[in-house]
Amino acid sequence: MMYEGVFNPEFQQKDMPSKLVAALERISEVFKILLWEKAKVVGVSPIQIQILIFIAYHKQELCNVSHLAKEFNVTKPTISDAIKILDRKELIIKDYSSADSRSYTIQLSDSGKKVVAETYDFANPLKSQLSSLNQNEMESLFKTMSELIYKLNRNGILSMQRTCYGCKFYQKNKTTDYCHLLEKDLVRKDIRIDCPEFEQKPIGTA
Structure with missing residues (x-):
C-alpha cells in the first residue's frame, strides 16, 4: 500500500505543498553535510559548532542553556551535554556573574573564537548559489x-x-x-x- 504522503514522488507531482516540503528537506540535508565537513576539520560536533557560532554573534543574555535549547529545538540536557564538552575543551567560559548564582551565560574563550573563525562560513556554498538569483x-x-x-x-x-x-x-x-x-x-x-x-x-x- 502506497500512502499519499509528502515523500511519495507520485503524490508530489500533483501536490505543490508536498513538492515544497520535499525541497526544504533536501536543503536541510545540505546544512548537515556542510556542518559535518567543518566538524571533521575542527574536531567538534555540528551542534557544538552551531552553539559557538550563535554565541559569537548574539548578545550575552541569549547565550544560556535554556535559550539555546529553544534556539536549536533540542532538549536542555542535549545542550547541557554539548556545553560540558565545549567547556572541557576550553572553547567557552561560563559566566556566573548574574544575580542567580545557579545560572550562567556562556562566552567564547580565545580557543573558541579560533574555532568560530574556521567554521563561521560553513554555509557559504549555499549562499553562493543563492547569489546567482x-x-x-x-x-x-x-x-x-x-x-x-x-x-x-x-x-x-x-x-x-x-x-x-x-x-x-x-x-x-x-x-x-x-x-x-x-x-x-x-x-x-x-x-x-x-x-x-x-x-x-x-x-x-x-
Whole structure:
C-alpha cells in the first residue's frame, strides 16, 4: 500500500505543498553535510559548532542553556551535554556573574573564537548559489521563508524565531510594513530574519 504522503514522488507531482516540503528537506540535508565537513576539520560536533557560532554573534543574555535549547529545538540536557564538552575543551567560559548564582551565560574563550573563525562560513556554498538569483527572486524567496518561519512559530512547531512578523514593534498596514522601534516603513528587503532588537509580541495578537 502506497500512502499519499509528502515523500511519495507520485503524490508530489500533483501536490505543490508536498513538492515544497520535499525541497526544504533536501536543503536541510545540505546544512548537515556542510556542518559535518567543518566538524571533521575542527574536531567538534555540528551542534557544538552551531552553539559557538550563535554565541559569537548574539548578545550575552541569549547565550544560556535554556535559550539555546529553544534556539536549536533540542532538549536542555542535549545542550547541557554539548556545553560540558565545549567547556572541557576550553572553547567557552561560563559566566556566573548574574544575580542567580545557579545560572550562567556562556562566552567564547580565545580557543573558541579560533574555532568560530574556521567554521563561521560553513554555509557559504549555499549562499553562493543563492547569489546567482536576481534581486527580485531573492526578495520573493526571503518573504516566503520569513513568513513560513513566523507561521511555524505561531503554530508551536518552531520554538524560536526573531523575524519582524513576530515582533511587538512590527505593524502590518494595508500596503506597507512598519517598525515602531525604527519608526519607519519597511520595504521587503528591510524585513529581518534574526533581529537583535526583537521582542516577542504578546500571545494572541495577530
